[in-house]
Amino acid sequence: MTDSYEPTERTIPTRSRDRASYDRAAVHSILDESYVCHLGFVRDGAPVVLPTLYGRIGDRLYVHGSTGSRPLRMAGAGGAEAPGDEEAPGLPVCLTVTHVDGLVLARSAFHHSINYRSVVVHGTARQVTDPEELRTALDALVDHVVPGRSYDSRPANAKELAATAVLRLDLDEVSAKVRTGGPNDEPEDATLPHWSGVIPVRKTYGTPIPADDHDPAIALPDYLSVL
Amino acid sequence: MTDSYEPTERTIPTRSRDRASYDRAAVHSILDESYVCHLGFVRDGAPVVLPTLYGRIGDRLYVHGSTGSRPLRMAGAGGAEAPGDEEAPGLPVCLTVTHVDGLVLARSAFHHSINYRSVVVHGTARQVTDPEELRTALDALVDHVVPGRSYDSRPANAKELAATAVLRLDLDEVSAKVRTGGPNDEPEDATLPHWSGVIPVRKTYGTPIPADDHDPAIALPDYLSVL
Numbered sequence: 001m002t003d004s005y006e007p008t009e010r011t012i013p014t015r016s017r018d019r020a021s022y023d024r025a026a027v028h029s030i031l032d033e034s035y036v037c038h039l040g041f042v043r044d045g046a047p048v049v050l051p052t053l054y055g056r057i058g059d060r061l062y063v064h065g066s067t068g069s070r071p072l073r074m075a076g077a078g079g080a081e082a083p084g085d086e087e088a089p090g091l092p093v094c095l096t097v098t099h100v101d102g103l104v105l106a107r108s109a110f111h112h113s114i115n116y117r118s119v120v121v122h123g124t125a126r127q128v129t130d131p132e133e134l135r136t137a138l139d140a141l142v143d144h145v146v147p148g149r150s151y152d153s154r155p156a157n158a159k160e161l162a163a164t165a166v167l168r169l170d171l172d173e174v175s176a177k178v179r180t181g182g183p184n185d186e187p188e189d190a191t192l193p194h195w196s197g198v199i200p201v202r203k204t205y206g207t208p209i210p211a212d213d214h215d216p217a218i219a220l221p222d223y224l225s226v227l
Numbered sequence: 228m229t230d231s232y233e234p235t236e237r238t239i240p241t242r243s244r245d246r247a248s249y250d251r252a253a254v255h256s257i258l259d260e261s262y263v264c265h266l267g268f269v270r271d272g273a274p275v276v277l278p279t280l281y282g283r284i285g286d287r288l289y290v291h292g293s294t295g296s297r298p299l300r301m302a303g304a305g306g307a308e309a310p311g312d313e314e315a316p317g318l319p320v321c322l323t324v325t326h327v328d329g330l331v332l333a334r335s336a337f338h339h340s341i342n343y344r345s346v347v348v349h350g351t352a353r354q355v356t357d358p359e360e361l362r363t364a365l366d367a368l369v370d371h372v373v374p375g376r377s378y379d380s381r382p383a384n385a386k387e388l389a390a391t392a393v394l395r396l397d398l399d400e401v402s403a404k405v406r407t408g409g410p411n412d413e414p415e416d417a418t419l420p421h422w423s424g425v426i427p428v429r430k431t432y433g434t435p436i437p438a439d440d441h442d443p444a445i446a447l448p449d450y451l452s453v454l
Contacts, residue, residue, distance in 0.1 A: 010275075036327055036341065038265035040276035048237075049267035049276055051325040051345050098278040100263055100430075105451075109369050109380045110387040114263065118278050142336050146426075153336045153421050160337040182438045194379050195445050199454060200433030203327075210424040211409045218422050224332075227426060 010122050011175035021176040024059075030119045030176055031056050031097055035145040039063060040094040041125075054095070055140035059172070061095065062137035063125065065165030075125045075167055090124035095169060103199040106183035107192040113179065115198065121174045125167040137166045148223035237349050238402035248403040257346045257403055258283050258324055262372040266290060267321040268352075281322070282367035286399070288322065289364035290352065292392030302352045302394055317351035322396060330426040333410035334419040340406065342425065348401045352394040364393045375450035 005011075005022040013020050021027070031054075039052045053064040075091035102115035128134045138161075139150040156164065183196050205227040208220055232238075232249040240247050248254070258281075267276045280291040302318035329342035355361045365388075366377040383391065410423050432454040435447055 010273075036325060036343070038267075038276050038323055038325070040265075040267040040274035040321070042269050042272070042274050045269070046237075046319045046349065047267035047269050047274055047321045048349075049265050049321045049323040049347065051323060051343065053341065092273045094267070094274040094276045096265055096276040096278060098263060098265070103372055105373065105376065105380075107381055108383070108387070109365060109377060110383045110391065112369055112372065112376070112380070114280065114372070116263070116278065120276065122273065122275075138336060142339055145330055145339065145341070146332065149332065149339070150336060153332075153339070154334055154416060154419055156335070156337045160335070164337065182436070185438070185440075189381060190440055191442075192381055193442075193445060194381070195435075195437070195448050195451065196441055197435055197437040199373075199435050199451065202431050202433060204429050204431045206427030206429060208422075208424055208426050209409070210422070211412070213412075213417055214423055215418075215420075218420060221422050224422065224426065 005172070005174050007175065008122075008173050011120070011173055013175075013177065016177070016179075019177045019179055021178060022174075023176070026178075027119050027171070027174055027176045028056065030099065030117045031061070032144070033099060034097050037063070037095050037097045040096070041091055053141055053145065054097075055137065055142075055144035057136065057140050059170060061121065061169045061171060062128070062140055063095065063167040063169060064141055065167065075127050090126040091167075093123060093125045093167075093169060095121040095123075099203075100201045101180070102201055104179075104183050105196055105199065107185045107189040107194045107196050111184055111186070113183070115179050115181070117176065117178045119174060119176050121169060121171060123169050123173055125169045128166045128168050131161065133168075134161060134164070134166060137168070138164065141166070146223060146227070148221075152221055152223070232399070232401050234402065235349075235400050238347070238400055240402075240404065243404070243406075246404045246406055248405060249401075250403070253405075254346050254398070254401055254403045255283065257326065257344045258288070259371070260326060261324050264290070264322050264324045267323070268318055280368055280372065281324075282364065282369075282371035284363065284367050286397060288348065288396045288398060289355070289367055290322065290394040290396060291368055292394065302354050317353040318394075320350060320352045320394075320396060322348040322350075326430075327428045328407070329428055331406075331410050332423055332426065334412045334416040334421045334423050338411055338413070340410070342406050342408070344403065344405045346401065346403050348396060348398060350396050350400055352396045355393045355395050358388065360395075361388060361391070361393060364395070365391065368393070373450060373454070375448075379448055379450070
């Protein structure tokens with residue numbers, strides 16, 4: 001395995017190419033900092049984009065089906081309905097993850113920007129039908145949201161597993177794009193009387209709110225207190 | 228104008244219909260709390276999803292072209308290259324905005340969830356070619372990120388306007404989807420020894436970082452200190 005993904009015509013941006021990266025570690029790091037992606041697919045010739053939970057195991061993403069029963073039906077096949085199929089045809093998708101890190105305020109309206117890190121994955125999603133892979137994928141999905149949580153919850157039973165659909169998407173045609181730093185004002189704008197700089201943006205966690213029927217004897221676990 | 232958008236086959240979810248809303252004020256409120264959307268379109272038959280800045284004026288969204296020169300070219304027409312066209316054919320898009328409000332930790336892995344608010348817009352994006360509308364749209368884009376900022380920056384000059392492309396997308400076929408509240412555990416799981424509840428998630432702003440060549444005599448404007 002090399003340290004970088006191979007660029008393709010689809011993953012080479014038409015603009016700001018200096019912001020693009022194919023570094024495997026950089027891509028994984030951006031993916032691992034979030035758990036909600038935007039999954040795009042084509043339905044009746046038109047684009048659909050839905051927010052969806054995902055997890056990562058190595059070079060494979062797993063996408064949860066709860067918000068996406070339409071794409072899941074389209075990616076289906078394999079499994080019980082077509083036991084003879086060796087490989088489901090799958091669903092062409094584009095999966096995108098974006099972190100906003102800062103608002104970039106330039107002196108000119110034109111040079112306003114956003115500091116961000118994003119990953120775009122192109123590929124074909126296929127429904128996970130192997131029970132063992134499904135269990136592993138569900139653990140990855142839970143642990144992607146809260147690392148360590150899958151060990152501190154009741155695993156899915158047979159009925160729940162049957163009601164859960166997960167798509168698999170290999171990381172192969174993938175790129176990251178990153179903007180950092182301050183505004184790039186025109187030299188002639190340097191003396192304009194406008195504040196310029198960056199407003200950092202962060203995702204933060206508030207005080208955990210126990211469920212209504214929570215047993216007060218159960219302390220907040222360590223993996224939550226570090227969020 | 229009614230208070231709600233008309234549901235369509237595309238905007239009625241196949242699952243969790245109780246979470247769907249077509250209320251105009253609710254949709255606008257979710258849209259106005261962010262400035263980065265995920266714009267989906269179809270290219271060579273395959274889906275593409277790109278993070279992009281947007282602004283709103285009434286029932287119209289404006290999407291910035293800087294990360295999307297490909298969709299912009301596809302939505303083009305009108306303007307200089309086809310001066311006789313009355314209406315550009317436009318680009319079918321799906322524009323999605325998502326806020327994550329909380330991590331919902333149930334006692335069972337199956338009932339883990341996310342509290343979120345999302346808006347999905349289906350429609351046809353067209354490039355803005357009218358100079359007056361383009362100026363108004365650019366102000367809206369800047370003010371969507373930082374309200375009031377367009378009045379405190381140098382407006383785009385003719386050269387910058389020519390280098391900027393903006394897509395217009397009418398809010399017509401649109402829905403919101405919202406999940407709130409605690410975990411929905413199975414009654415028989417109530418006594419399991421796992422912490423359950425919600426971890427609130429928020430977007431917060433850090434201390435503004437002035438640009439390297441910032442004039443210290445220029446104070447932080449009020450519209451930034453309230454972020």
